[in-house]
Amino acid sequence: xxRLRIFMLLFIxxxxxxxxxxxxxxxxxxxxxxxxxxxxxxxxxxxxxxPNYTPKEFGELTPRYKFNSRTHSIxxxxxxxxxxxxxxxxxxxxxxxxxxxNSSDFLGYTITHRFTTKGIDGEVKNEEKLFFIDSQFRxxxxxxxxxxxxxxDKELFFRPETADSVK
Numbered sequence: 001x002x003r004l005r006i007f008m009l010l011f012i013x014x015x016x017x018x019x020x021x022x023x024x025x026x027x028x029x030x031x032x033x034x035x036x037x038x039x040x041x042x043x044x045x046x047x048x049x050x051p052n053y054t055p056k057e058f059g060e061l062t063p064r065y066k067f068n069s070r071t072h073s074i075x076x077x078x079x080x081x082x083x084x085x086x087x088x089x090x091x092x093x094x095x096x097x098x099x100x101x102n103s104s105d106f107l108g109y110t111i112t113h114r115f116t117t118k119g120i121d122g123e124v125k126n127e128e129k130l131f132f133i134d135s136q137f138r139x140x141x142x143x144x145x146x147x148x149x150x151x152x153d154k155e156l157f158f159r160p161e162t163a164d165s166v167k
Contacts, residue, residue, distance in 0.1 A: 031109075032061050034137050039113055042139040052118035056126075059112030064132075065105045074098050108140065109133040 029037075036058050043050045065071040078095040081087050099105070114128045132141040 031137075032058070035061055035109060035111060035133050038133065038137045039111070039131055039139060043115070050115075050117050051120070052116075054116045056114040056116060058114075061109050061111045063099070063109055064107040065099055066107060068105070070102075071099060071105050106135060108135050 039058075040055060043053050047053075065075070074095055078092065078099075081091050081095065109132075111131050111133065112128060113131055114126070117125050117127060119125065128144075130143045131139055132143075134140050
């Protein structure tokens with residue numbers, strides 16, 4: 001009888017600890033979630049430009065680095081490894097770690113976002129934009145799909161023009 005009580009108390013204690021750990025994991029947001037929420041907030045603060053905004057889909061979050069010989073060679077190796085039929089995850093992680101060694105090379109992220117807006121006339125427009133996000137997860141620049149190819153191989157530094165452009 002005494003063993004049964006001890007077992008029940010131990011079981012209840014373990015269940016309580018396990019439930020606390022699961023709740024704490026749910027509260028931690030991933031980088032993707034933070035960036036997506038930042039973009040949604042940025043668009044929603046511009047209701048006149050994006051009326052009746054409805055998010056559809058976010059693309060892959062891609063880190064951007066200064067273009068120099070070190071980062072370029074690592075990015076080429078990373079691209080080649082990912083393009084293989086059976087990419088080695090350890091190699092990919094190692095190359096990503098090499099990029100992150102010097103934080104001064106890190107410029108931020110890019111991500112595509114598809115969404116719809118509805119104009120005053122009721123016309124629904126499907127839009128896709130490329131968002132440049134800084135290291136503090138603020139929207140710095142937004143480009144339409146026509147401009148993507150013109151800039152993707154260039155080193156770009158974006159400075160916010162006004163204080164509200166980074167909200």
